[in-house]
Every structure is written in C-alpha cells, then in structure tokens.
Amino acid sequence: MNNVLIFVEAENGAAKKSSLEAVVYGAKLAAQTGGQAVAVATADLAAAHAPEVGLYGADRVLHAANVAQPQAAEIAQLVAQAAEQVQAGTVVLAKSIAADLAAAQLGVKLGAAVATNVATLPDLAQGFVIGRAAYTGKALTQVNLAGPRRVLSIKKNAVGLSELPKAGALESFSPSLAANPIQVKEVQKQTGELLLTEADIVVSGGRGLKGPENWGLITKLAKTLHAATGCSKPVSDMDWRPHHEHVGQTGIKVSPNLYVAVGISGAIQHLAGVSSSKTIVVINKDPEAPFFKAADYGVVGDAFEVLPKLTEALEKAM
Amino acid sequence: MKILVCISHVPDTNAKIPFKDGKPDLTGISMVIAPYDDFALARAVELRDATGGKLTVINVGLADTEPTIRKALAIGADDAVRVNAQPTDAFFVASQIATVVRAENYDLILTGRESSDFNGGQVHGMLAELLGLPCVVPCMKLDLNGRTAHMYREIEGGKEVVEVQLPLVAGCQEPIAEWKIPNMRGIMSAKTKPLKVVEPATAEARTTVASYQAPPARGNVKMVEASNVGELVRMLKEEAKVI
Numbered sequence: 001m002n003n004v005l006i007f008v009e010a011e012n013g014a015a016k017k018s019s020l021e022a023v024v025y026g027a028k029l030a031a032q033t034g035g036q037a038v039a040v041a042t043a044d045l046a047a048a049h050a051p052e053v054g055l056y057g058a059d060r061v062l063h064a065a066n067v068a069q070p071q072a073a074e075i076a077q078l079v080a081q082a083a084e085q086v087q088a089g090t091v092v093l094a095k096s097i098a099a100d101l102a103a104a105q106l107g108v109k110l111g112a113a114v115a116t117n118v119a120t121l122p123d124l125a126q127g128f129v130i131g132r133a134a135y136t137g138k139a140l141t142q143v144n145l146a147g148p149r150r151v152l153s154i155k156k157n158a159v160g161l162s163e164l165p166k167a168g169a170l171e172s173f174s175p176s177l178a179a180n181p182i183q184v185k186e187v188q189k190q191t192g193e194l195l196l197t198e199a200d201i202v203v204s205g206g207r208g209l210k211g212p213e214n215w216g217l218i219t220k221l222a223k224t225l226h227a228a229t230g231c232s233k234p235v236s237d238m239d240w241r242p243h244h245e246h247v248g249q250t251g252i253k254v255s256p257n258l259y260v261a262v263g264i265s266g267a268i269q270h271l272a273g274v275s276s277s278k279t280i281v282v283i284n285k286d287p288e289a290p291f292f293k294a295a296d297y298g299v300v301g302d303a304f305e306v307l308p309k310l311t312e313a314l315e316k317a318m
Numbered sequence: 319m320k321i322l323v324c325i326s327h328v329p330d331t332n333a334k335i336p337f338k339d340g341k342p343d344l345t346g347i348s349m350v351i352a353p354y355d356d357f358a359l360a361r362a363v364e365l366r367d368a369t370g371g372k373l374t375v376i377n378v379g380l381a382d383t384e385p386t387i388r389k390a391l392a393i394g395a396d397d398a399v400r401v402n403a404q405p406t407d408a409f410f411v412a413s414q415i416a417t418v419v420r421a422e423n424y425d426l427i428l429t430g431r432e433s434s435d436f437n438g439g440q441v442h443g444m445l446a447e448l449l450g451l452p453c454v455v456p457c458m459k460l461d462l463n464g465r466t467a468h469m470y471r472e473i474e475g476g477k478e479v480v481e482v483q484l485p486l487v488a489g490c491q492e493p494i495a496e497w498k499i500p501n502m503r504g505i506m507s508a509k510t511k512p513l514k515v516v517e518p519a520t521a522e523a524r525t526t527v528a529s530y531q532a533p534p535a536r537g538n539v540k541m542v543e544a545s546n547v548g549e550l551v552r553m554l555k556e557e558a559k560v561i
Contacts, residue, residue: 116438142529
C-alpha cells in the first residue's frame with residue numbers, strides 16, 4: 001500500500017495544470033513512501049498528452065478510454081477501482097468541485113480517511129499529518145489521517161509545478177461504471193476564459209467599480225496579466241457578475257500567486273476567500289479600507305484613474 | 319414530503335478566533351448556523367410550505383448546540399434531532415446522520431456545501447454514499463416537480479442544469495434562497511417544538527486535528543502613490559516576482 005494514485009482531470013485533450021500539480025504531489029509522496037506514483041485519467045486526456053503526466057512524475061498512467069467527462073460519482077467509481085488494482089494507500093486529486101465530492105464518496109468506498117483543501121505534503125514521522133486551513137482561512141491546522149488508506153484533495157500551490165521525469169507509460173484500464181441517476185440537461189459555461197481556480201493571477205472588482213458597465217477596466221487588466229477575473233459578494237448579489245466569479249467565504253476560495261483587488265473594501269468574509277494568496281495588491285480610494293491591512297502592496301486611488309495607468313504600465317513591462 | 323436539513327453549529331463568521339495551546343478558544347464567541355446550512359434551511363422552509371410536508375433539522379453536537387437548533391426551529395423547521403456527540407470528523411458526523419435517515423426515509427436531505435469551521439465539504443458526499451443516494455453539490459437552485467428535482471449545479475466557470483429523482487442529498491449555496499430571519503411568532507413557537515436527543519451510533523472518526531494556529535501575518539503593506547504605478551509594476555516583478 002505504498003503506491004500513490006493520482007486522478008488527472010483533462011480538458012481539451014491536455015491534463016489541467018491543477019492535476020499536474022497533483023501528479024507532482026503524488027510523485028513526491030511516493031518517493032517518501034517508497035512506492036509508485038500511478039496516474040489515472042479518462043478519455044478526456046488525449047494519448048498524445050500523456051507524456052506530460054510522466055514528465056511531472058507519474059510512473060504509469062492508467063487510461064480509461066471508456067469514460068469521458070465524468071461527474072463526481074463516476075470519478076469516485078473509477079478511482080476506487082484503480083486504487084484496488086494498483087493497491088494504492090493514498091489517492092490524490094486536485095481540488096475541484098467534482099473532485100471534492102468524489103473524495104468524500106471515495107472515503108466511504110475505500111474506508112479511507114479524507115482531507116480536502118490540503119496545503120502541504122504529509123509529515124510521515126508523526127503518522128500522516130497534513131496542513132490545511134480551517135475556520136475559513138482564520139486558522140491553519142495539522143490533521144492526522146488514520147490509515148490504512150487516505151484520500152486527499154490538494155489546493156493550488158500546495159507543492160507547485162516541478163518536473164520529475166518518469167516513464168509515464170500508458171496502460172489501458174476499463175472500469176465498470178453504474179448508470180448515473182443525475183442527468184445533466186444543459187451546461188452553461190464560458191469558454192475560452194481562464195478559470196479562477198486554475199489561474200496564477202486573479203483580478204477582482206468590487207462595488208468601487210460602480211456598475212457592470214465598467215467591468216472592461218477589470219477584464220483589460222486581467223487580460224494584460226493573463227489573469228482570471230473575480231468579484232466581491234455584493235457584486236455577484238447585484239448580478240453585475242455571475243456567481244461563479246464570487247470570491248470569498250460563501251464563494252470561491254482562491255490561492256493564486258498574485259491577487260489584485262480593486263474597489264473591494266475587504267470584509268472579513270472576502271478576506272476568507274483570498275488569504276492564502278501569495279501576494280495581494282489592493283487598489284482602493286478609501287485609505288481606511290480594511291483590505292490594506294491584509295495586503296502586501298496598496299494603492300490609494302480611484303479605480304477609474306489607476307486601472308488604465310496600471311494596465312498601460314504592465315503592457316510595457318510584460 | 320419529508321425534508322431533513324443538516325446544520326453545523328459554528329462561530330459567527332464576523333468573529334476573530336483566538337488560539338490558545340494549539341486550540342481555538344471560542345469562549346464568549348457567539349455561535350450560529352453555518353452560513354451555507356442557512357441557505358439550505360431557507361430553501362427547505364420554502365419547499366416544505368409549497369408541498370405541505372414536514373421539515374426536520376439535525377445536528378450532531380453536545381447540549382451547547384441547542385440554542386442554534388432552536389434558531390433553526392424559529393426559522394421554520396417543524397422538529398429537530400440532536401445526536402448527542404462531539405462532531406469529531408466528517409465521517410463520524412455522516413455516519414450519525416445516516417443512522418437517523420435509515421430509520422426515517424427522508425425524501426430530500428439538504429446540507430450546506432461546507433461548514434465555515436472545518437471547511438471540509440465532505441458530509442453530504444459521505445452521507446449520500448453511505449445511503450446509496452445521488453448527491454448534487456453545490457446546488458444553487460432546487461425546484462420540485464413531483465418526485466423530480468430540477469437543479470442548478472455550479473461548475474468551474476459556469477453552471478449545469480441537472481435533473482434527479484428523489485430521494486437525494488444536496489449541498490447548497492447561494493442563490494438557492496434568501497437567508498430567513500426568525501420572526502417573533504417563530505421564536506415563541508420554537509420553544510415548544512420537539513427536539514429529540516438521540517445517543518450516537520458506533521462510528522470512528524478517521525481524522526484528528528493535531529493542532530491549530532493563527533495563520534502567519536502578512537508583512538506591513540507597502541503603499542505606492544497612485545501617480546506612480548510604474549513602481550508597483552517594478553516591485554511585483556523584482557521583489558514579489560509574481561509577474
């Protein structure tokens with residue numbers, strides 16, 4: 001049970017960056033436990049892109065060509081079967097909406113201890129102790145997962161991306177899946193846009209933008225930075241922006257390298273969603289905005305004046 | 319229609335949480351229904367009113383959670399169950415709720431998408447798996463047409479429209495319903511609504527929190543003049559190295 005199994009989510013044929021981070025995590029863990037790092041992917045991963053999974057540390061890649069665009073229930077079934085096949089002691093998934101649900105279901109299927117939003121590699125000297133945030137970012141905790149099996153969903157930037165070249169040989173794998181009682185009738189998804197949870201840089205706007213018609217300032221800055229766009233809760237409550245862009249305690253929690261907040265005062269509920277960002281820049285015309293206390297860099301100024309200048313300066317610099 | 323809403327008893331989300339000896343010190347902090355659970359409860363009240371069914375809330379906790387349970391009754395639940403145990407981890411809590419559900423056969427089981435204390439987001443998924451039921455999370459809209467549930471499920475970058483037959487488990491989030499504030503009549507009637515206390519079934523927690531700390535504080539913020547954003551760009555590039 002020293003082997004580590006990593007579920008690889010793929011889109012447009014290639015493994016998602018978050019999943020490649022999960023492969024790195026799995027490979028580093030396997031090196032600690034003296035086992036193999038085995039990836040499992042669906043038909044969504046094109047065979048031509050499989051070598052990337054090896055490049056980031058997978059010894060083998062189980063390829064379930066009979067499954068595409070799985071919902072959580074399918075992920076749980078196929079990963080559970082793969083975990084039995086390779087005798088995996090630890091299953092690693094990159095945090096996503098579907099992966100977190102699959103992790104909970106896998107915990108029951110495999111009789112495993114589960115931790116979501118894992119931020120560190122385990123300390124094996126103390127058992128199997130991982131670090132993760134609790135109290136919505138107000139605490140860091142060390143959590144021990146009792147054996148013999150564990151399921152982890154890891155957050156972005158838990159280990160980052162580094163190449164650990166392995167063979168990554170593709171092996172065919174045919175899980176048997178039960179029919180899913182959840183019927184997806186329609187998918188409404190913005191295509192071609194960088195996802196908040198995948199992005200290295202996030203630019204968010206708040207009420208200080210005064211209205212949805214001014215969002216061009218945010219999207220232009222985001223485009224220059226190759227960033228995803230987010231917003232504060234009031235902005236999504238007022239329908240200026242869709243709910244899936246809402247960053248905060250009751251929205252998406254992000255942990256990018258750079259978070260830029262524009263016209264957001266910094267309510268504790270918003271900070272809860274961004275506090276694990278590496279670097280935070282706050283732009284607000286109110287010098288008393290509480291967000292400045294949680295920022296690394298601050299600019300006191302009107303968004304309508306600062307954003308065009310900042311975008312221009314970045315265009316020159318990048 | 320029998321509806322069950324699972325609620326967590328958590329510190330007020332506005333509260334600062336101090337840590338003492340590697341543990342959170344919740345002395346004097348007001349406790350509330352976890353925000354996502356509050357959304358689930360609000361929608362459940364509406365569905366109960368629309369279908370003329372019965373709405374039960376359940377909490378796994380010691381006696382100190384009863385004011386929070388009474389608040390759920392004041393908001394509109396008909397009765398409540400408290401499983402008399404410390405909610406040690408998600409698997410333990412899901413196992414306790416599953417035991418209660420097996421005896422009662424609820425049509426619809428709602429939770430929040432995650433609690434605001436441990437943020438695990440696992441109870442609904444584990445509960446569904448233990449009961450062999452479908453699980454939809456995060457559910458942003460839930461309408462019933464007979465035994466068919468029409469739901470919006472958030473996905474990264476958008477949403478899906480899904481349909482499922484009851485019974486099911488859903489982990490809810492806004493904008494499924496507006497939070498409800500108890501009125502005086504609700505508060506008065508909550509005092510006499512049934513709150514049954516049951517002893518826990520045998521189940522073992524699989525995870526334990528070894529220690530808690532406050533997250534490391536950020537260094538002092540460096541302020542840049544609005545007229546000098548070029549300096550900000552330079553610092554992001556050379557100092558923070560994030561662009």
